[in-house]
Amino acid sequence: MAKIKIVVVGAGYAGVFGTKFLSKKLKKNPDVEITLIDRHSYQTMMTELHEVAGGRVEPEAIQYDLQRLFCRRKNVKLVTDTVTSIDKENKVVYTQKGSYEFDYVIIGMGAEANDFGVPGVRQHGFSLWSMEDAILLREHIEQTVARAALEPDENIRREMLTFVVCGSGFTGIEMIGELVDLKKSIAKKNKISPDEISLKVVEALPTILNMLERYDADIAERYLVKKGVEILKSSPVVEVSEKEVRLQDGTKIPTRTLIWTAGVQANSDVKDFGMETAHANRLAANEFLQAVGFEDKGIYVVGDIVYYEEFENTPTPQIVQAAEGTAHYAAMNILADIHQTEKKAFKGNYQGYMVSVGSKFGVASLFDKIHLSGFLAIIMKHIINLKYFFDIRSGHYAFQYMMHEFFRVENERNVTRGHSSRNSNVLWSVPLRVFYGLVWLVEAGKKMIGNGEVLKPSTWFGEGSWFVGDSVFPWTWEYAKDAADAATGATEAVDAATAATDAVDGATEVAKFGLSYAFGEQPMVVIENSPAWFTKMMQFIMPNNDVAMFFQKFMVFFEIALALALIAGLFTWLSSATTIALVLTFCLSGMFYWVNIWFIPVAFALMNGSGRTLGLDKWVQPWIQRTLHKWWYGEVKSIYGQD
Structure with a gap:
């Protein structure tokens, strides 16, 4: 069976969105081949060009390499070339360097400035x-x-x-x-x-x-x-x-x-395609987004280049929502043709408009009801941009977008007014990182050594350590229950003695809240009694003492590994994030005091890349990133399709 060939011309919003949609829907069909052609090897986020022109971000901040966008799409072939003409009868797309036969073609070559003939x-x-x-x-x-x-x-x-x-x-x-x-x-x-x-x-x-x-x-x-x-x-x-x-x-x-x-008009190159044009050189299309006059040739028009009157004398607007919408409908109608089902007429879904006026102010109108301005409008614009990356399934560029917009901007030109983009020398966090690692090492050492002597390893792992006896985790297993019953009488006796002591001393010692230890005070735990849901979850994970002891011993070695990683500056971000999770777990278990809650803010502080200065992360992290990027994304090139 001959392969069904789909060619998409233009890697703008419409082209990328349409190609992604088709690739996903046809991934199980080995008889379909999709070719995406653009004169660049990357997609440009057109709505953010002003940020590059105004010097807010660098060009790479709004350039999204097509290999990274389509790296796991085996049914998509990328071609870096310029389309020169389309043979509609023989169904061939011609470029400067080659030709591509098609059964269906989506034309989404975008727009350009319209000077209306004004001299100069x-x-x-x-x-x-x-x-x-x-x-x-x-x-x-x-x-x-x-x-x-x-x-x-x-x-x-x-x-x-x-x-x-x-x-x-x-x-x-x-x-x-x-x-x-x-x-x-x-x-x-x-x-x-x-x-x-x-x-x-x-x-x-x-x-x-x-x-x-x-x-x-x-x-x-x-x-x-x-x-x-x-x-x-x-x-x-x-x-x-x-x-x-x-x-x-x-x-x-x-x-x-x-x-x-x-002013704006369709890409001037389309004038040579021999198709019916309308206002501003846009290509006329019917309700299914098929090029007028060539409805039987599998030619679809999308994005800024299409002229279809949704309402009388009102064509589709030249905005991102329309680009994505027309691409979606064109792709669906191609699928309908392949599967021999009914095509759907285009219907725009415009949820609102927004415009940024610099990096800190904007205005937005959503669903014809919600009006935003200033900070909230800019936040909404960032959310919409991040949603686009979700729509095209690109976590890499969603992360890069946040880095460029929030954390790598100079001269306070972002929505946080520079508070999130302050650059500092992580050298100053090295002493804190080493100290923090030593804290974990000492605490783990105490659990390992118990009542033994530090300089005599033969005395370790004995009495007082986390390696003998029953688990210290405060869950109510049968063994813990039996122990509690056996201790009831003793507890009652202690209570009686305590009451007598109170009568003499006038008061008993109670735990007092504090964020640092005060001499003579009993520190207060963060949560005195573990929440019922957390207790049940832990009892499910550790149903008996043997399992609990395994986790307890494992935790000691895990803390040692965590400590050494922090001291050496290896996987510092991950180690710090893990530390936060551990501390929160200890808090929920009733085993953590307020005086040690500083563990959490310190861990957040060390997530600033502190391991890349006087640490192994300086070499390890770049190597991992290069290796993973090459494995996941493949070889990123300046020109695709020249194999």
């Missing part, structure tokens, strides 16, 4: 629709400010330090928000005043952020104005030159930097 935009403006755009703009901003700082002519200096964003959609407002955040740090770096940097937004319409409700858009506008951004509404740009932007009313804005985000 292409020559003198900067767009923000690719990684190349973001890096070019970032370098231009840094170099322009650096040159301006050394410019003696006040007019030229002002011209160089004026940054204009044309367009107030999501991309434009997010870009100006990044410049608001960048302003202080880049001024300090170049020894100029932040007040010298002028930020402007130019919008042809009388309002900004027109995809949001006015309530939310107005909040964003007030924030920008408060931050010193000048917003020029009802001001279409009619011409752009190297040193100025001219508006329709004749106003001239001297500037060396125009960032054009005023």
Whole structure:
């Protein structure tokens, strides 16, 4: 039987989402081959390009290597190439370096800036629709400010330090928000005043952020104005030159930097595909997302490139939710065709809109009912981004996203205002790590030595140690019950004596709360009586004294191993996390005092990579990461499909 060949063109949100879906649903079908073609070997998180352009994160923070995304998908072949044409009759996708036959093809090549024919935009403006755009703009901003700082002519200096964003959609407002955040740090770096940097937004319409409700858009506008951004509404740009932007009313804005985000159109390469186009060069599709005129050829169109009117005169919006939604429906309809079931008409599911205005402020509208702004809106945006990684099953990049957004950001440019991204020398935690390991070693040694002598190993493991007698764990097994019954009479006698002593002394000693030991005081346990659910769980795990003694002896050696690992700086993060779990278990068992609760915060402190300084983790951890990455992800390359 001939293989069913599915080709996906474009590794954006739609392409990756659709390929993942198809790969999962067809993983048990050996007669299906999926090929994903993109001109890059990675997916770009397009919604975060402004962060790279504004210098908040490095390019690799929003580049997701396709090999890492599809490493365990044996039915997916990756190809790094540029699609040049599609032979619809013979069902062949042609690229610069080869050709790929298909039974079904999903075209999701994304969008690019639309300059609407405004003179000078292409020559003198900067767009923000690719990684190349973001890096070019970032370098231009840094170099322009650096040159301006050394410019003696006040007019030229002002011209160089004026940054204009044309367009107030999501991309434009997010870009100006990044410049608001960048302003202080880049001024300090170049020894100029932040007040010298002028930020402007130019919008042809009388309002900004027109995809949001006015309530939310107005909040964003007030924030920008408060931050010193000048917003020029009802001001279409009619011409752009190297040193100025001219508006329709004749106003001239001297500037060396125009960032054009005023319009979007389908990738211009699709004009050569010979398919029906609609507004902004988007490819027309029917309700099943099949290319109009080629419904019988297995050609589907998704993402920013598709033009399908969900409602009258209202095409699918060019947002991530629509990209994922169209990819999902196109993939489902391909599956329906393969399985000869009924296709489903596309129906968008738009749960809300959100826009960040810098790293610390944003606005969001969810389900047409919930309105968020400021801190909560930014948190929601991070949650939505993390959900995307869950949707495409990429724990690696979810972790990397959190590291870049919360822990590796400079100049306090994150939602925690820098509190989570403070870098310090872990050298200073080495003494604490060694001391902490010694604490565990001493405690384990006491349990092993018992009443023996430290310098005489022959006396170890005897009386008083955890290796003889009954278990010290406070669970109610039969043997413990018998012992308790035998001791009842003695206990009653002790109680009587205690009562007599109380009458003489006037009081009995009671445990007192404290976080450090005070001489003469009885320390208080964290939990005096173990919770019933925990007791039952422990009794199930350790149903008798023999099993309990095994665990007890094992615990001693485990604590020694834990101690040595901490002292040597080996697997420090894991050792510290394990310590926290052990301490919590001891607390629940009624065997841990408040005066030792410092074990937990110290363990958290040592999870900062303390083993990589004067410890074995400096060599062991990188080796493990390299080995595991190669085993799990395979060989990461700059070009795929050239085997």
